[in-house]
Amino acid sequence: MMRLWILLICSLSCFTAAHASTQELSDMEFPPTQGPPDPSQGQLVQWEGWSFRWQFRDIEGLMLTDVFFQGKKVLKAINLAEIYVPYATGWPRPEDFSLGGFRANPMPLQLGKDCAANGTQCRAFNRDGSQAKGGTADVMIHEESIGFLYAGKQGRAPGKMLVLWAMVHFPGPNDGYTYVIRWKLRSDGSICPEVGATGGLQHLNVGVESGRGFVVGKDEQGDNQFAPSHVHNYYFRIDFDIDGSDGNVAEEFGYVLDATDPLQAKAVWHAFETEAGRPRREDIFRSWRVLNPTSLNAQGRPRSYQLMPGGSGAWKDGLPNPVLKGDFFITKFYRNEFPYSTSDDRRMLEALSGYLNDEKVMNPMCKDPSRGEISPCHQTKDEQISLRFPAARDYSQRPWQVGTTCQK
């Protein structure tokens, strides 16, 4: 009954390059033409215990669906859901997918150049799944070595991964911005999405170096060119089905320091009872997992997938949308809750604010996997971000006061 979809944000701090595009936060320039994805559609791939399908969407590009590992279901779907790029000067704050995503900003891969530079068994496809035969392709797949999966007293185990990727280019002066989205499925069962960005500096103006940006050269008039600092935030939407869609539970990990003895701490998993948005906490090793308490692995433990936050920072000012304070969100699954689609033509961040409406994501009585008993679930309520969306959304008042800047 219960399916979860989870958004994880990772971000890339960026100082040498700036973003390409500005946008009007009015009506969508590229209204969606596709409904929510049908996970049963797409191209079937089977490799090293993995089985999944890929499809290429207008806005989101390459996504994976119906993902199984060693015969057990892992995901219903995973896709890149948004790229959000706030500048330290307060403006602009592009939500790139509202600029038409992969539909309006195609960046074909080049056969003979973009594949197998560090991999083998390269295959190239058009977005409809057919074999790419001309000079370009939308999707490429190859295999890469990842070195050791294990090395120790038990022996040596080399690992490899299957990599699928696509590119999207947002045009702008002096090159614009190219993102390379790579989906890595490793032979040990891990999934590692990755986004890389390259491009030329955008939104340059004349100015002096400050906490909000850097002087990067001279313009034609000989004036100092100022490039504002900014952050690229990547949001992934993950629909978990750990060994089936029923009974999945999402939990949060963190260390809890002992109030009386500073040398002691407890490692605690809390289950989510209701929908939530959560900030990252590196200082207490906060991470999240989705598990199926009724599906046990060879060690008798519940099967689970853990979401390990990446190492880079994220934008946390919560303007104009409180959702921006969070790094991880959990919502109950509804098929029509899919942004940039004909079911919901809002931008992802705005739509997400609406999806987070305190619905229950599991029965408050649940199985405690560490003790194997049924007990009331812990709630994870501390520091939960406030999701009240501003009633009056007047974006004309800008720039906002922004108290933080990019890391150096």
Ligand SMILES: [Cu+2]
């Ligand atoms: Cu940038």
